[in-house]
Amino acid sequence: MRQPSVHSRRLAAAAVSLVLAAGAAACSGPQDNDAKASATDKGKPQKGGKLTVLNSEPQTDFDPARLYTSGGGNVPSLVFRTLTTRNRANGAAGTKVVPDLATDTGRPNADATEWTYTLKEGLEYEDGTPITSADIKYGVERSFAAELSGGAPYLRDWLVGGADYQGPYKDPKGLASIETPDDRTIVFKLRKPEGDFPFLATATQFAPVPKAKDDGAKYEEHPVSSGPYKVVKNEDDGRHLLLERNPNWSEKTDDQRHAYPDTIEVQSGLDSAVINQRLSTSSGPDAAAVTTDTNLGPAELAQIGSDKALAARVGTGHFGYTNYLAFNPKVKPFDDPKVRQAISYAINRTSVINAAGGSALAEPATTFLPDQKAFGYTPYDHFPAGPTGDPAKAKELLKEAGHADGLTISLTHSTAQNRETSPEVATAVQESLKQAGITVKLVGLEPNAFNEARWSATKSPGFYLSRWGADWPSGGPFLAPIFDGRQIVKDGSNFNHALFDDPAVNKEIDEINKLTDLAAAAERWGALDKKIGEQALDVPLFHPVYKRLYGKDVKNVVISDWTGVLDVSQVAVK
Amino acid sequence: MTTLPDLPASGAKAGAAVAVPAASDARQAWRRLRGRRSAVVAAGVLGLLVVLALAAPLLAAVEGQDANTYHDALVDSARGGVPIGSFGGVSGDHWLGVEPGTGRDLFVRLLYGARVSLLVAAGATVVQVLIGVAVGLASGLGNRLLDAVLSRFTDVMIALPMLVLAIALTAVVPNDFPRPLLLILVIGLLDWGGTSRIVRAQTLTLKQLDFVAAARLAGSGRWRVARRELLPSLAAPVITYAAILLPMNMVLEASLSFLGVGVKPPTPSWGQMLSSAQTWFRADPMYVLLPAGLLFVTVLAFTVLGDAVRAALDPREAGRLRVGRRRTSRTPAAADPSKDISS
Amino acid sequence: MTRYLLKRLGGAVLVLLVLSVVIYGLFYLAPGDPARLACGERCSTQQVAQVREQLGLGDPVYTQYAHFLRGIVAGRDYSTGTALLHCDAPCLGFSYQTDQQVTSLILDRLPATLSLALGAMVIWLVIGVGTGLLSALRRGGITERALTVLTLAGTGTPVFILGLLLLMLVCAYLQWLPFPTYVPFTDDPEQWAWNMLLPWLTLGLFESAKYARLTRSSTLETLAEDHIRTFRAYGVGERAVVGRHALRGAVPPVIALSALDFGSVMGGAVLTESLFNIPGIGKSLIDGVREIDLPVVVGVVLVTGTAVVVANVVADLLYAAADRRVALL
Numbered sequence A: 001m002r003q004p005s006v007h008s009r010r011l012a013a014a015a016v017s018l019v020l021a022a023g024a025a026a027c028s029g030p031q032d033n034d035a036k037a038s039a040t041d042k043g044k045p046q047k048g049g050k051l052t053v054l055n056s057e058p059q060t061d062f063d064p065a066r067l068y069t070s071g072g073g074n075v076p077s078l079v080f081r082t083l084t085t086r087n088r089a090n091g092a093a094g095t096k097v098v099p100d101l102a103t104d105t106g107r108p109n110a111d112a113t114e115w116t117y118t119l120k121e122g123l124e125y126e127d128g129t130p131i132t133s134a135d136i137k138y139g140v141e142r143s144f145a146a147e148l149s150g151g152a153p154y155l156r157d158w159l160v161g162g163a164d165y166q167g168p169y170k171d172p173k174g175l176a177s178i179e180t181p182d183d184r185t186i187v188f189k190l191r192k193p194e195g196d197f198p199f200l201a202t203a204t205q206f207a208p209v210p211k212a213k214d215d216g217a218k219y220e221e222h223p224v225s226s227g228p229y230k231v232v233k234n235e236d237d238g239r240h241l242l243l244e245r246n247p248n249w250s251e252k253t254d255d256q257r258h259a260y261p262d263t264i265e266v267q268s269g270l271d272s273a274v275i276n277q278r279l280s281t282s283s284g285p286d287a288a289a290v291t292t293d294t295n296l297g298p299a300e301l302a303q304i305g306s307d308k309a310l311a312a313r314v315g316t317g318h319f320g321y322t323n324y325l326a327f328n329p330k331v332k333p334f335d336d337p338k339v340r341q342a343i344s345y346a347i348n349r350t351s352v353i354n355a356a357g358g359s360a361l362a363e364p365a366t367t368f369l370p371d372q373k374a375f376g377y378t379p380y381d382h383f384p385a386g387p388t389g390d391p392a393k394a395k396e397l398l399k400e401a402g403h404a405d406g407l408t409i410s411l412t413h414s415t416a417q418n419r420e421t422s423p424e425v426a427t428a429v430q431e432s433l434k435q436a437g438i439t440v441k442l443v444g445l446e447p448n449a450f451n452e453a454r455w456s457a458t459k460s461p462g463f464y465l466s467r468w469g470a471d472w473p474s475g476g477p478f479l480a481p482i483f484d485g486r487q488i489v490k491d492g493s494n495f496n497h498a499l500f501d502d503p504a505v506n507k508e509i510d511e512i513n514k515l516t517d518l519a520a521a522a523e524r525w526g527a528l529d530k531k532i533g534e535q536a537l538d539v540p541l542f543h544p545v546y547k548r549l550y551g552k553d554v555k556n557v558v559i560s561d562w563t564g565v566l567d568v569s570q571v572a573v574k
Numbered sequence B: 001m002t003t004l005p006d007l008p009a010s011g012a013k014a015g016a017a018v019a020v021p022a023a024s025d026a027r028q029a030w031r032r033l034r035g036r037r038s039a040v041v042a043a044g045v046l047g048l049l050v051v052l053a054l055a056a057p058l059l060a061a062v063e064g065q066d067a068n069t070y071h072d073a074l075v076d077s078a079r080g081g082v083p084i085g086s087f088g089g090v091s092g093d094h095w096l097g098v099e100p101g102t103g104r105d106l107f108v109r110l111l112y113g114a115r116v117s118l119l120v121a122a123g124a125t126v127v128q129v130l131i132g133v134a135v136g137l138a139s140g141l142g143n144r145l146l147d148a149v150l151s152r153f154t155d156v157m158i159a160l161p162m163l164v165l166a167i168a169l170t171a172v173v174p175n176d177f178p179r180p181l182l183l184i185l186v187i188g189l190l191d192w193g194g195t196s197r198i199v200r201a202q203t204l205t206l207k208q209l210d211f212v213a214a215a216r217l218a219g220s221g222r223w224r225v226a227r228r229e230l231l232p233s234l235a236a237p238v239i240t241y242a243a244i245l246l247p248m249n250m251v252l253e254a255s256l257s258f259l260g261v262g263v264k265p266p267t268p269s270w271g272q273m274l275s276s277a278q279t280w281f282r283a284d285p286m287y288v289l290l291p292a293g294l295l296f297v298t299v300l301a302f303t304v305l306g307d308a309v310r311a312a313l314d315p316r317e318a319g320r321l322r323v324g325r326r327r328t329s330r331t332p333a334a335a336d337p338s339k340d341i342s343s
Numbered sequence C: 001m002t003r004y005l006l007k008r009l010g011g012a013v014l015v016l017l018v019l020s021v022v023i024y025g026l027f028y029l030a031p032g033d034p035a036r037l038a039c040g041e042r043c044s045t046q047q048v049a050q051v052r053e054q055l056g057l058g059d060p061v062y063t064q065y066a067h068f069l070r071g072i073v074a075g076r077d078y079s080t081g082t083a084l085l086h087c088d089a090p091c092l093g094f095s096y097q098t099d100q101q102v103t104s105l106i107l108d109r110l111p112a113t114l115s116l117a118l119g120a121m122v123i124w125l126v127i128g129v130g131t132g133l134l135s136a137l138r139r140g141g142i143t144e145r146a147l148t149v150l151t152l153a154g155t156g157t158p159v160f161i162l163g164l165l166l167l168m169l170v171c172a173y174l175q176w177l178p179f180p181t182y183v184p185f186t187d188d189p190e191q192w193a194w195n196m197l198l199p200w201l202t203l204g205l206f207e208s209a210k211y212a213r214l215t216r217s218s219t220l221e222t223l224a225e226d227h228i229r230t231f232r233a234y235g236v237g238e239r240a241v242v243g244r245h246a247l248r249g250a251v252p253p254v255i256a257l258s259a260l261d262f263g264s265v266m267g268g269a270v271l272t273e274s275l276f277n278i279p280g281i282g283k284s285l286i287d288g289v290r291e292i293d294l295p296v297v298v299g300v301v302l303v304t305g306t307a308v309v310v311a312n313v314v315a316d317l318l319y320a321a322a323d324r325r326v327a328l329l
Helices: A011-026 A035-041 A133-142 A154-158 A216-221 A272-281 A284-288 A298-304 A337-346 A349-355 A391-400 A423-434 A447-454 A476-483 A503-514 A518-533 B011-017 B026-035 B037-054 B056-063 B106-141 B144-159 B162-172 B179-190 B193-208 B210-217 B222-258 B270-280 B285-313 C002-029 C034-039 C045-055 C061-074 C102-137 C142-156 C159-173 C189-224 C226-233 C238-266 C270-276 C281-290 C294-322
Strands: A050-054 A084-086 A097-099 A114-118 A178-182 A185-189 A229-235 A240-245 A263-267 A314-318 A321-327 A362-364 A407-414 A438-445 A463-469 A538-549 C076-079 C084-087
Touching (some): A050 A272, A050 A284, A133 A185, A272 A298, A272 A538, A298 B270, A321 A337, A337 A423, A337 A438, A337 A538, A349 A362, A349 A423, A349 A538, A407 A423, A407 A447, A423 A438, A423 A463, A438 A447, A447 A463, A463 A476, A476 A503, A503 A518, B026 B037, B026 B285, B037 B056, B037 B106, B056 B106, B106 B144, B106 B179, B106 B222, B106 B270, B106 B285, B144 B193, B162 B222, B162 C002, B162 C281, B162 C294, B179 B222, B193 B210, B193 B222, B210 B222, B222 B270, B222 B285, B270 B285, B270 C159, B285 C142, C002 C061, C102 C189, C102 C238, C102 C270, C102 C281, C102 C294, C142 C189, C159 C270, C189 C226, C189 C238, C226 C238, C270 C281, C281 C294
Parallel strands (some): A407 A438, A407 A463
Antiparallel strands (some): A084 A097, A114 A185, A178 A185, A229 A240, A240 A263, A321 A463, A321 A538, A362 A538, C076 C084
């Protein structure tokens, strides 16, 4: 957008000429002609240049202990290497776990309660000092400190002595269940079998932290990098990050990250409409920009539908995620399985998916597990509603349940504009249940009040919109928090919405956790999901699809099914 | 302190600019009003709108649609749910097209939206006038202490930023409270300061006049005087002022709904439709233009009618134009063209 | 003069206090738990309790409010469990959402709002006053009628409708401008101007209607005054009459009203900033309300209030300066 300067004194005339001049160069969006971009797309990715990441959510935490990531995160993974990491590959291949700092994904003992890792040789921090297994142990330990809370709860649950450990500041002796027999070996001792441990070892809590450089809560301002980039600037509480090359990182020890750009700048706290507009205009530095957290909205998709050049710059991804209607069977009338089944039959998934942004942004779900092999996806549809619902069948069931004259229920949803638990989706549910004679009253809560309500074991509503995402692509972290009766949390965040406690299910979960053959485990998770599904404790609605724009100069776009988002470590801008 | 700047000057501020017309013969005023072509046209438009809003269920039945039924087949799910067909899916079944994403009938939703807009605007105006007259009369007739307290209170109310407080209030009130009523109460309870000031000023003027003094001498009590002698004389300025408040309240309701704190779905309102339409201005312009056009025409009609009413009730002011303004200070005539600056 | 100023300021402080009490009280009553909000979706009860302690949310509301007031005057310290954060006076606290200091958050938002206010003011002065003068001088003609209708339409139109229509016309239909995305002036002045053009036009045109009416009526009033009639009678040219004298009558109220409006826009034009995603003070207010981010809301409302109060005083002073016939009481 180059504009001539205007010297005219006649303001009106000046305004018109300015506007016309802008028209020549400034046309945005659909009319943008980027034939050039598609031509250069085929060129090989080169090193150099600056990549800009435009995000809505600021990276408020940048301490490896506090980050709650799936597979080590996107931007954090540029700075923190972990024992294992996700495979940086397109689609289903990207759901595999691969070695990172370690030489393999971990060697379990016979019952998967002990995991041993050996570090690669020649690993160094950004300051050239060597990375040792003791630094990894220290990194894990400090995530137990109250002031560095925020990470996933698994470590505390799994490690022997983890439940009571207070972190290295209060308890400098450390955790006895993590052993470092030498500088390159580290052993984790678990209190129960966990075949998924290699997945957990992708989390940033498994990044090395040099004890000498640790200053507690302030560490996130200048974390010591083990990855291809180091943090040069972290301003406005993570709203603006500037990363530059770490000279002591070597491609020789890291076959996952490419690190093509010389610098990476993260601008966050931006409005989603702004992000999408900047990416579609793709002018100046925005031509080398991507987003890792902002979907295209429905109106933007409608616009892009007619523009091939722009459509070519949309990355599509699938992240293991399910949006569902949760029942609390402790609340009447949801104690009656017939009522729950009737609602399952009545759901019009076409309306719900349109409310979620249309078929480009959501795929119908009839299973609780995401429709990916890694999770053990086993197709089932116990209460077939078809694409638009089966109100006749629903009415029949309601009659059997003694609600021949219809039924009035409340549906709790959030007022956040996320098209997942938001009023649009709630209204679509309301309308489809109306066809079956069920009157739904909508109860919209502010996002934090909503979360408080739905994660409460004692006060959660009977019927609400909810969603669950994968901590890693496996059935365990998807099913266990929701359906393991021993994970019902009485005073705290309880994710077991149905307060479901079935000894047989609990036992099966334990059995699967013993498996270190992930494929075999996946199959059993799928079978378990199908079995639990018969109880109609929830109505799976849809699995979201990610549609995200990237700039004209962006090359080597890799989107794995692990994250569903283009991998920043793979992107090139030259 | 005032309302937020991108709202039209709120009633309270405009209020100070309304010169108080003397009580004039209602019949004469009516004749003057009917003589103004713009007033007749505006009244016609508003009358039509009220009829359409009242007849919404009937018209919906004629079209064969209702406000909330989804028509999934009429939107293109793969393209974000944009209506299929030209002009936002206009067809024999859906006269004004359908809503993106849901396929709900826009004609019926706009009609029901009119009900909400008109109801909230009128209801809020009634509340404002009731409170304003009560406080203004009490202030004008009460003793010095009461007057001082009430006047100070009115000043503070006028100075509070309306929109912010309204947003805050709508967030605090429990979910099951009926939203249109809530909006009426919020707008009405917050923005009565202007009416109160006018009524107080008028009361103080009238108190000095002969017929009131005569009534008091004849032994009528203070409140009896208020009811018998003052209230009728207050009718003209209050009606004038209410005519200005109406469109402002309508805009305020639309603004709150536009910001997402107005009526709750699935109840339609114009402001709420505009709020969800704002991202669709490229892909489905009809979705924006319909509620925007209706709101524009309605507010314009109210404004024109309000001006005409004012002119009719106070012929001396007929040649002048009302100016919305913000006034919390004793700025001598600052920005007040209706006052004689040189005096 | 000094007494007048002191009196005005006293009143202003009273209004601001009432305002802060009301807002504080309202949000204390609001549903939802700020501690959980500040902590995040998957926080445990212990973590939430810890945050509640850190933020002092367990104290009674009046204690919290007293701490807040003291912070404005004297600054205050916050404990985050490990570190002690100091917040200098005037301290408005920390955002629950981002842990950012509210004062620095407002300062961050200031440039965007200032950009909007300045440009919009230029437009309302040029277009509003120009239209008003034109319609006053062409009295009785078709021009006046057209302008009267236009300004009448303008006064009632909600600003977001004007903005949406402009967006449709300029961005979607004519494709003259891209959808505005705010670029800071310091990053790229040229981009800044292009991206602000539409918001300026929207807010400027919206306010113009008011200025047109004001200018028209004050000009007419001046033209009707005795001394103008005298000038005319003495054969002073119409140009000089209008230029030197009639205009002079229009200037003081326009300046005064501009000062008021400028102050209001500086306090945040919620609707305009929301529509165009301008990261200004008004946008932070509506975001704060949505996220029940009490410190941000209270802080922004107080700053908004202060801006308007200051603008009021400035308006009075400017008015007096521009029109010597008026003396401050």
